[in-house]
Amino acid sequence: MMKDFSTTAPPLEVHDLTVAYDRRPVLYGIDLTVPAGSLTGIIGPNGAGKSTLLKAVLGLLPLSAGWVKIFGGPLAQHARRTGYVPQRESVDWDFPVNVMDVVLMGRYGHLPPGRRPGRADREIARACLDQVQMLPLAGRQIGNLSGGQRQRVFLARALAQESDLYFMDEPFAGVDAATEAAIIDLLRGMKDRGKTVVVVHHDLSTAQDYFDRLVLLNMRLVAAGPTAEVFTPELLQKTYGGRLTILSDVAQALGEER
Amino acid sequence: MRSFLRLAALAVLLAATPAEGARIGELADWDFGSQTVRFFSLQDASVRYALAGSMLLGLCCGLMGAFLVVRKLALMGDALSHAVLPGVALGFLWGMTKNPVAIFAGAVGAGLLGAVVVQWIRATTKHREDAALGFVLSSFFGVGIVLFTMIQNLPGGAKSGLDGFMFGQAAALGPEDVWLLAGVTVLALGAVGLFYKEYVLTSFDEGFAQSLGWPVKFYHYSLMLLLAFAIVSALQAVGVVLVSAMLVIPAAAAFLLTDRMGAMLAWSAGLGMLAGAAGAFFSFTGQSLPTGPFMVLAAAGLFVLALLFAPSHGIVRRLWRRRSRVARIRRENTLKAIYHVMEDGGFREEVVEIEGVADRRRETAAGARREIVELQQAGLATVADGRVAFTPEGWQRACEMVRNHRLWELYLTNAAQLAPDHVHDDAEVIEHVLGDETVRRLERRLNYARRDPHGKLIPGLADLAAGAPPSERVAGFGEKGGAR
Numbered sequence: 001m002m003k004d005f006s007t008t009a010p011p012l013e014v015h016d017l018t019v020a021y022d023r024r025p026v027l028y029g030i031d032l033t034v035p036a037g038s039l040t041g042i043i044g045p046n047g048a049g050k051s052t053l054l055k056a057v058l059g060l061l062p063l064s065a066g067w068v069k070i071f072g073g074p075l076a077q078h079a080r081r082t083g084y085v086p087q088r089e090s091v092d093w094d095f096p097v098n099v100m101d102v103v104l105m106g107r108y109g110h111l112p113p114g115r116r117p118g119r120a121d122r123e124i125a126r127a128c129l130d131q132v133q134m135l136p137l138a139g140r141q142i143g144n145l146s147g148g149q150r151q152r153v154f155l156a157r158a159l160a161q162e163s164d165l166y167f168m169d170e171p172f173a174g175v176d177a178a179t180e181a182a183i184i185d186l187l188r189g190m191k192d193r194g195k196t197v198v199v200v201h202h203d204l205s206t207a208q209d210y211f212d213r214l215v216l217l218n219m220r221l222v223a224a225g226p227t228a229e230v231f232t233p234e235l236l237q238k239t240y241g242g243r244l245t246i247l248s249d250v251a252q253a254l255g256e257e258r
Numbered sequence: 259m260r261s262f263l264r265l266a267a268l269a270v271l272l273a274a275t276p277a278e279g280a281r282i283g284e285l286a287d288w289d290f291g292s293q294t295v296r297f298f299s300l301q302d303a304s305v306r307y308a309l310a311g312s313m314l315l316g317l318c319c320g321l322m323g324a325f326l327v328v329r330k331l332a333l334m335g336d337a338l339s340h341a342v343l344p345g346v347a348l349g350f351l352w353g354m355t356k357n358p359v360a361i362f363a364g365a366v367g368a369g370l371l372g373a374v375v376v377q378w379i380r381a382t383t384k385h386r387e388d389a390a391l392g393f394v395l396s397s398f399f400g401v402g403i404v405l406f407t408m409i410q411n412l413p414g415g416a417k418s419g420l421d422g423f424m425f426g427q428a429a430a431l432g433p434e435d436v437w438l439l440a441g442v443t444v445l446a447l448g449a450v451g452l453f454y455k456e457y458v459l460t461s462f463d464e465g466f467a468q469s470l471g472w473p474v475k476f477y478h479y480s481l482m483l484l485l486a487f488a489i490v491s492a493l494q495a496v497g498v499v500l501v502s503a504m505l506v507i508p509a510a511a512a513f514l515l516t517d518r519m520g521a522m523l524a525w526s527a528g529l530g531m532l533a534g535a536a537g538a539f540f541s542f543t544g545q546s547l548p549t550g551p552f553m554v555l556a557a558a559g560l561f562v563l564a565l566l567f568a569p570s571h572g573i574v575r576r577l578w579r580r581r582s583r584v585a586r587i588r589r590e591n592t593l594k595a596i597y598h599v600m601e602d603g604g605f606r607e608e609v610v611e612i613e614g615v616a617d618r619r620r621e622t623a624a625g626a627r628r629e630i631v632e633l634q635q636a637g638l639a640t641v642a643d644g645r646v647a648f649t650p651e652g653w654q655r656a657c658e659m660v661r662n663h664r665l666w667e668l669y670l671t672n673a674a675q676l677a678p679d680h681v682h683d684d685a686e687v688i689e690h691v692l693g694d695e696t697v698r699r700l701e702r703r704l705n706y707a708r709r710d711p712h713g714k715l716i717p718g719l720a721d722l723a724a725g726a727p728p729s730e731r732v733a734g735f736g737e738k739g740g741a742r
């Protein structure tokens with residue numbers, strides 16, 4: 001019964017989500033539904049709360065209000081079906097692990113506590129590394145990689161998770177054009193296999209090209225929907241043009257009052 | 259601040275307890291040789307306890323310390339080990355004896371309280387971890403010193419034997435202490451063995467672990483609890499002041515030695531055991547010396563060795579690589595000079611005068627001769643009657659260098675639009691580091707051009723692959739160039 005429900009429920013449903021750091025809200029009343037099999041871009045200016053939205057959805061931050069449903073249920077129930085590519089700066093690149101070790105971490109969600117990854121997991125990890133053309137560097141310590149290579153390792157790890165819903169925080173940041181093309185090919189391939197992919201993106205000039213749905217975000221939801229409907233000058237102006245002064249003033253005041 | 263506290267602690271101890279504890283070094287007349295024999299024969303029970311205890315604590319601290327170091331929490335070990343001091347004093351006051359169980363419980367309690375205070379300061383103020391750790395370390399240590407002083411002033415307090423907790427006294431380890439250490443070590447090994455992947459992932463990428471739905475707080479605090487256990491059980495042997503060194507130093511050395519977490523854990527535990535054994539040995543053979551400082555000195559010695567001789571990050575290895583790189587560049591420059599002299603002669607001669615090479619290199623004749631002897635030793639050239647000739651391999655390397663140099667000059671003038679007289683110095687450096695792959699790309703990019711910006715011919719990859727001996731090759735080379 002549970003199963004039937006979860007196959008029909010959308011991969012991600014967010015209702016009236018508010019998130020605050022130290023009681024200073026940075027996201028207000030977000031309502032959002034991401035349909036299955038879509039490639040969705042989240043765009044908005046710096047500090048709009050894009051990373052915050054991903055973290056809140058993944059349970060890495062406490063919610064001030066609202067709820068998040070993954071495949072119709074709480075995240076904990078479907079943690080295995082969600083994959084995550086964090087922003088690149090978030091890990092310590094001197095850590096004594098090599099590329100293969102990191103990709104194998106993608107398998108950890110499928111293993112009970114105390115179980116180590118086995119041969120089958122290694123095979124999957126190798127295949128994923130191959131998909132991002134990083135197999136020859138499998139034995140490298142991760143600190144000895146270029147920015148684009150680091151991003152590919154993270155992507156391979158996400159692939160190894162074999163999830164149905166992916167969240168990626170700026171996978172295109174700091175990579176060259178060739179890597180960017182390879183990554184977008186990969187994402188489209190995932191979409192074709194029925195995966196749902198949500199990507200934080202910075203570059204307006206490519207956003208229209210890459211994504212079939214867009215979420216325009218600036219502390220609150222400006223618009224969300226098919227790219228053709230949402231990628232309009234008026235809505236972009238609303239997202240990027242003139243800061244939303246009242247909201248940020250109120251936020252400031254709330255922060256100070258504390 | 260911290261060193262001041264340590265000095266204060268030292269003063270208290272020196273005033274209260276003239277060095278008169280039952281240190282085994284004093285039991286026999288001091289004689290290094292016979293003491294060494296006694297140590298290694300392991301006849302005395304006290305030696306066995308001291309050695310076993312010190313090695314167990316080295317293993318345990320090494321294991322926990324590796325996680326601290328990779329999590330960049332080395333200061334946490336320092337803070338926790340100082341924070342346990344009031345707990346030790348309270349454990350003693352409980353029954354006015356050195357009851358290991360009471361002291362263990364008191365110390366673990368105090369340590370965990372310290373960890374909670376650190377967390378609380380971080381969560382509720384804008385202070386980061388370092389300030390919180392500094393606060394906990396010094397204030398808890400201060401309270402501990404006050405309590406210790408009070409105990410020394412109580413009737414019977416002067417003989418409490420608590421001074422061992424300050425700087426460590428492996429010789430005073432009894433069977434209960436060793437069993438305690440063994441128990442904690444087994445617990446630590448078991449936990450790390452069982453939850454290896456969990457501890458590694460939560461240390462490496464906490465956000466990702468959390469997105470998998472893992473209880474990251476549980477793993478963090480269980481690691482802190484094991485850490486507190488390790489610290490407290492090690493106190494008797496190394497002392498409060500230096501136990502953090504046993505957490506950090508072996509792990510820091512291991513970090514230099516390997517790029518894999520599993521290997522780092524093994525190295526760290528192994529080096530910890532070695533340092534522990536060395537500390538026990540020196541403390542036993544030396545005259546009434548405390549164990550802790552010796553253990554830490556031994557660990558520091560191992561760290562210096564790792565710093566010097568680590569396989570890829572070591573200083574010796576780096577110096578060596580640098581030296582051999584400098585020598586290679588010198589050889590390559592000499593090869594190039596010989597090539598240039600031949601080229602100036604229109605490649606009519608297969609041998610050139612060493613003096614000509616010296617002129618090209620702007621060297622004395624003796625200097626050039628030395629360089630050419632180096633070439634000979636490397637099998638790149640042969641010398642006879644003050645004249646030098648390439649071996650086939652030397653010819654190949656010389657062509658590669660000239661080609662790299664000229665390709666790069668051409669690339670800079672064509673693609674980067676630099677003037678021809680601005681590109682030579684850059685090419686002098688780049689020519690030694692261009693790989694085959696890059697050369698191929700450069701050639702393609704430059705449409706297999708044959709002449710550099712100064713009109714000189716560029717030996718091509720295809721020419722090199724032919725691998726013919728110099729004379730024939732030169733002829734072929736000249737013809738091809740001329741046909742264009």
Ligand SMILES: Nc1ncnc2c1ncn2[C@@H]1O[C@H](COP(=O)(O)OP(=O)(O)OP(=O)(O)O)[C@@H](O)[C@H]1O
Binds near residue numbers: 044
């Ligand atoms: N750990 C934190 N503590 C307090 N405030 C934070 C924290 N992280 C982010 N913020 C604030 O929350 C707001 C949203 O940040 P967020 O990182 O979500 O933005 P973003 O849209 O991802 O920006 P960018 O495009 O620069 O990555 C910003 O105003 C930022 O200053």
Ligand SMILES: [Mg+2]
Binds near residue numbers: 052
């Ligand atoms: Mg961001």
